[in-house]
Amino acid sequence: MKSPARVLLAGVAVAATVGALAGCSAGDDGSGSSGKTELRVATFPPGADEAAYTAFAAQEAQFEEENPDIDIIGVEYEWEGPTFAVQLAGGSLPDVFTVPFTDSKTLLENGQLMDVTDAMDELGYTDSFNPIILDAVKDADGRIFGFPRQAYAAALHYNRDLFEQAGLDPDDPPSTWDEVRAAAKQIHDATGKAGYSQMAINNTGGWQLTSQTVARGGRTQIDDMDGTSESTIDNPATKATLEFLHALRWEDDSFGSKFDLDWGTINQEFAAGNIGMYTSGSDIYTALVRDFGLDSSVYGMTVVPLEGADAGTLGGGDIAVMSPTIDDVTKAAGVTWIDWYYMQKLLDKDAAVLDAKTLNESGQAVGTPLLPVLSRELYEESLTWIEPYINVPRDQMKPFTDAIWDQTPVGEPKKATQDVYALLDLVVQAVLTDENADIDALLAQAQTDAQAKLDE
Structure with missing residues (x-):
C-alpha cells in the first residue's frame, strides 16, 4: 500500500471489486501483473485515521524491501462473527486477517481457517507460546490453525x-x-x-x-x-x-x-x-x-x-490466520507476513524497536497494556526495548x-x-x-x- 487510496474495503458489498483487484483463490497462483505474489492483508477497521495508514505504509515498505517478491495490499477489515461465513464464501476476506480466540475453535472445526502447523514448527514458535493460549487454535488432532498475536x-x-x-x-x-x-x-x-x-x-x-x-x-x-x-x-x-x-x-x-x-x-x-x-x-x-x-x-x-x-478476569485476544482458499504460493507469502508483522516484534529486540519507532513516528499508540501470549518475563523485557518510543499515558x-x-x-x-x-x-x-x-x-x-x- 503506497497510500490510503490503495486500501480495499472488506465489506460484502464490495466483494466483486476486491476480487477483481486482488483476488487470490485456490485456483490462482497468487501472482499479479508485476510477477510478484499479491497478498491481501487486514489493516484497520473503517474510519481509522490517516496516521494509521501512514504507519502501515512505512511498515509495508520495510517488509517489501526485505521481501521484494511479495506485493502487500492492505484491506480494511473488522471482525464481525455474524457475517464471516458470507465474506469467506464471497471472497471478500483478506488472505491474512485476525479472528478472536472465542471463534477460532468453531472456525477451524468448520474448515474455515488454514492449517499452519508445519509453518509454525519451521519458524520455531510452537514451543514458545503459552500452551493455554495455543490450545485456542488447535483441533482435536493437535493441528494448529493460526498464530496467537495479542491477548487482553x-x-x-x-x-x-x-x-x-x-x-x-x-x-x-x-x-x-x-x-x-x-x-x-x-x-x-x-x-x-x-x-x-x-x-x-x-x-x-x-x-x-x-x-x-x-x-x-x-x-x-x-x-x-x-x-x-x-x-x-x-x-x-x-x-x-x-x-x-x-x-x-x-x-x-x-x-x-x-x-x-x-x-x-x-x-x-x-x-x-x-x-x-x-x-x-x-x-x-x-x-x-x-x-x-x-x-x-x-x-x-x-x-x-x-x-x-x-x-x-475474563481474558481474550485474537489470532492471525489465513483463508483456507488461498494457494500454496500465497500461503507461503502469508506466513512470511505474519512472522514479520505480528510475531518478530514479540520475540526480537530489533524487530520490536523498529515496529515501535515506526508507529511512534506516525503518531500511533505504542505501549498499550496487553497480556503476553508468550511469557510475562519476555513481555516485560520487551517494554524495556521500546521504552523510548512508548507514547501512551501509562x-x-x-x-x-x-x-x-x-x-x-x-x-x-x-x-x-x-x-x-x-x-x-x-x-x-x-x-x-x-x-x-x-x-x-x-x-x-x-x-x-x-x-x-x-x-x-
Missing part, C-alpha cells in the same frame, strides 16, 4: 475529566461494584452524562455479561472435558450483574439513554465524552485514539472489580497495570460462544428496556436455550 484482560475504562467534574479522584477509581454504582450516579448527577454504560447488541451484550459474571465468581458454561458442555447461565453471579444493570438504569437513572450499543458504538460514545465508565478489553486504548478520536488526556483504566471465591493506566497480575485470568466459554452471547444479548436488552423484567425467568429460559445450542 477485561478492564474498566473511565473518563478522567468526568470524574473530576463529579468530584471524584481519577487516580483512585472504583475498586468494587458498589463503588462503580455510586460513582456512576455521582457522574450523572453532576454532568448529565451516562455515568456507566454497557454493550448490549451484536453478541457484545452477552460477552460483557459473561465477563462480569466471571468477575463476580460465576461461570456461564462448564466444559465437561468429554466433548460436551453444560450451560450454567442461571447462577447468582449472572443474576447479580443483571440486578446491577437494573439498578443503574431504573433506580439511579445513571445508565444513560442508549441501550443498543456494541463494541464500535460504545467506543464512539466514550471517545465523545458521553460515558463515564464502561467495561471492555484492556487493549482498547489504541482503537479509541486511532479510530474514534479520543483525547488521551481524559483516558483512565483500572481492573474490573472482583467479588466472590472464584472471581477472575501513568493514567497504573490502576490497571499495577493490579492485573494479581487477578486470575479466565478464558471465554469455548462452545457455541457467539450463539450463546447472542442469546444473552436479549437478556441484557430486556433488563435495560423493561423495568419489570423478570430476571429469574430470563435466566432460566436463557440457560435452557443455551443448552440446546450446546447440544447441537
